[in-house]
Amino acid sequence: MTLDVKTLCLGVLTQGEASGYDIKKQFEQVFSYFYVASFGSIYPALTQLAREGLVVCREESQPNRPDRKVYALTEAGRERLLATLQATPPRHRIRSEFYALLHFAHLLPARRVGELIDERLSDVNRTIEEIENMLARLGAEDCGLEPGQRFEVELALHTLRAHRDFIQKNGPALAREAQANTSSDLQYSGT
Amino acid sequence: MTLDVKTLCLGVLTQGEASGYDIKKQFEQVFSYFYVASFGSIYPALTQLAREGLVVCREESQPNRPDRKVYALTEAGRERLLATLQATPPRHRIRSEFYALLHFAHLLPARRVGELIDERLSDVNRTIEEIENMLARLGAEDCGLEPGQRFEVELALHTLRAHRDFIQKNGPALAREAQANTSSDLQYSGT
DNA sequence: GCGATGGTATATCGGTTCGATATATGACGC
DNA sequence: GCGTCATATATCGAACCGATATACCATCGC
Structure with missing residues (x-):
């Protein structure tokens, strides 16, 4: 089900x-x-x-x-x-154009790879902020979350932050690497 | 698109x-x-x-x-x-029965909450192992990953591990809390 | 020798869902 | 007076999931 x-x-x-x-x-x-x-x-x-x-x-x-x-x-x-x-079994699926695009990053121009990283980073940050705001709002109104809901939100925050931190730390290196590859061998020459 | x-x-x-x-x-x-x-x-x-x-x-x-x-x-x-x-914009969506069930955990019997945690934990561990095995296999065969693919896989691993660690650390407390609630007030009495 | 299981291989179908679009009205800024 | 935003409901095509059907062979237990 x-x-x-x-x-x-x-x-x-x-x-x-x-x-x-x-x-x-x-x-x-x-x-x-x-x-x-x-x-x-x-x-x-x-x-x-x-x-x-x-x-x-x-x-x-x-x-x-x-x-x-x-x-x-x-x-x-x-x-x-x-x-x-x-x-209902507790499934958990991801549908990610971001991961898919990374998988084929070597077919893309370097600039695009950098943009993907930046865009994902700002998306994640926006999501994190939204959740933090929601928590702050609920905290102020004192309409308490159920324990399961608190766990759920904190798990999501924890996971998202780890996701963001990895991208923040290693994203620039990937963009540079793509740059280095493209300078000698152009994969895609625009529309 | x-x-x-x-x-x-x-x-x-x-x-x-x-x-x-x-x-x-x-x-x-x-x-x-x-x-x-x-x-x-x-x-x-x-x-x-x-x-x-x-x-x-x-x-x-x-x-x-x-x-x-x-x-x-x-x-x-x-x-x-x-x-x-x-x-293609780098979207990233999650469709998670697990999070949804946590959201309504207060409507569930305590045993079920514990089972959900355990099941999610073993799912995540299986996924992590599969990715690690894939990495090992590729490493042995020396059919190198592209930089983007390496980034992709390591990001996924990093994120999944953070997800698992949080559940491992805080899951038991949630299960106990559910237990304490149920003992005094029965939300659901079986089929 | 025989049934069970599992891998290879293609295909269809119902039901669910996404995303875009249509329609209508009021509020608010400028 | 005009555009834009919020409220509010609704539909529709395209896409997709998951289950199922079909067929053949290999392997292994019994």
């Missing part, structure tokens, strides 16, 4: 009612570093969950705004969530 | 001819820790690449065996690969 978008939506709804839009924001703010989900999967998921009776939908028609469809977890939904969490 | 299976197949074919089956093995042995691709995507990808003239297919009918369809990169294919590698 796999943790699909439907299950994650149920999970978000354990924290209270939410619209599809709210859930998307949750995904971006809380899950973004280990899960992505777009409107294209969230809205159909909610529709289907409602059909299965795992959530109920209440339409909030507010003046001068598009209708808000607010979803809430049902008892059946809660049970389904718990059962699925029980049965 | 995204690095899709088609592009990765072109990349594998820069190292020489290969069948779909060979390419799958390459994916498993070399890309497995940052990319997954199944037969269900590789075979259609090769068919389409052949239709576009980016690879050529030679059918090797060997006695008492299913035919082997051996694919080779064309000049157009090589150019397409380089252009795509040039244009």
Whole structure:
């Protein structure tokens, strides 16, 4: 079994009612570093969950705004969530264009290799900052994280920092090496 | 633009001819820790690449065996690969049931939390070993890695080890904490 | 000699998901 | 008055995963 978008939506709804839009924001703010989900999967998921009776939908028609469809977890939904969490193996997959590009770096011009390193570095730093900000925000509001969530966040931070430190330390050498190779033997001459 | 299976197949074919089956093995042995691709995507990808003239297919009918369809990169294919590698942003996404389950660990019985930690730990250790074995094999055969590939593998190893070390150090405390919570307040009472 | 297991090899199919796009409205700056 | 941003829902094609089917051979236990 796999943790699909439907299950994650149920999970978000354990924290209270939410619209599809709210859930998307949750995904971006809380899950973004280990899960992505777009409107294209969230809205159909909610529709289907409602059909299965795992959530109920209440339409909030507010003046001068598009209708808000607010979803809430049902008892059946809660049970389904718990059962699925029980049965799901803890997989962990990476889909990385960055690693793939490094794998074929020898086919690329040196400048590009340096850019890849820099771009990855700023991406990682942005992610780390986002998580740190989230921690600070939660700390200030004192709406405590569950122990599992604290572990999760700290593990992610620890892992990301190690990732960043390695790139920071060894990235420049790789860029220089690529430079040295290209100066004598041009692999790619632009478009 | 995204690095899709088609592009990765072109990349594998820069190292020489290969069948779909060979390419799958390459994916498993070399890309497995940052990319997954199944037969269900590789075979259609090769068919389409052949239709576009980016690879050529030679059918090797060997006695008492299913035919082997051996694919080779064309000049157009090589150019397409380089252009795509040039244009692809270095994204890096994680899809982790493990992190997700940690996020909802407070809904799970304590035993399950401990099992998740253990299972993740042995998964990570297996991955680390596989990479180390691959490095040893390549070192013995002296078919050197490109600098980018060496960087890639060492970055992955460094990151995975940090990930493992954190879990090893702090996992047991989380499992104990879950235990303490469950003893007074039972969240889930089995199926 | 025979079934089980596992490796080689290709292929398809359903269901899920990504990413882009469409539509509509209000707020806010300038 | 105009662009841009946030709120809000929705759809659609393309891509992809994972399971499954098919077929043959080698090896090994029994």
